[in-house]
Amino acid sequence: MSDGTAQSGIARAKRPIPAAWLDEIEERILRAEAPADFVKELAQKFGRHPRKVWGYVALVRARLAERAKAHDPAADAEQIRSMLLGAYRTAKEDRDAKGMVSAAKTLADVTGVTAPKKIDHTSNGETIGVVPSDPRWTELQREHLGAARQGVSDEARPDGNADPLASK
Numbered sequence: 732m733s734d735g736t737a738q739s740g741i742a743r744a745k746r747p748i749p750a751a752w753l754d755e756i757e758e759r760i761l762r763a764e765a766p767a768d769f770v771k772e773l774a775q776k777f778g779r780h781p782r783k784v785w786g787y788v789a790l791v792r793a794r795l796a797e798r799a800k801a802h803d804p805a806a807d808a809e810q811i812r813s814m815l816l817g818a819y820r821t822a823k824e825d826r827d828a829k830g831m832v833s834a835a836k837t838l839a840d841v842t843g844v845t846a847p848k849k850i851d852h853t854s855n856g857e858t859i860g861v862v863p864s865d866p867r868w869t870e871l872q873r874e875h876l877g878a879a880r881q882g883v884s885d886e887a888r889p890d891g892n893a894d895p896l897a898s899k
Contacts, residue, residue: 748787752777756784756791811841 752773759769766788774781815838822830839845 748790753787753791753794756787757795760788760791760795808841812838815841
């Protein structure tokens, strides 16, 4: 059993990655530094191979992705609302009209009050489909084209464009 096959089955103890290293990588990523720009530098600093540091970068990215999954946008919106209300109160105490208007407008944008609303006045939100078998078909054609499409002569059409089926 002294050949190389027995040696490959032995498990090696993994060295724990110092948290300070991962924190430094995370800090650089959050500062929008590209890992390609700092991996070689950190490999020398940590005394590790650059491939190993790329593995650390992958761990940090996974950690950031998990943290982003747990993030609650509703909590952020509530925090923003309270901050804007505080800004409005401060502006009101200072009699700063521009600050009050700015805080009120931003609060309205955040809460969606100023978002454009789509209002359908014709169908109450239902789709309207008109097909040739619908009795309104000829009525709509007369309204928009001047006459019903089938059997229309060139003179009856407002654009003077002959209907290829009318001549047959």
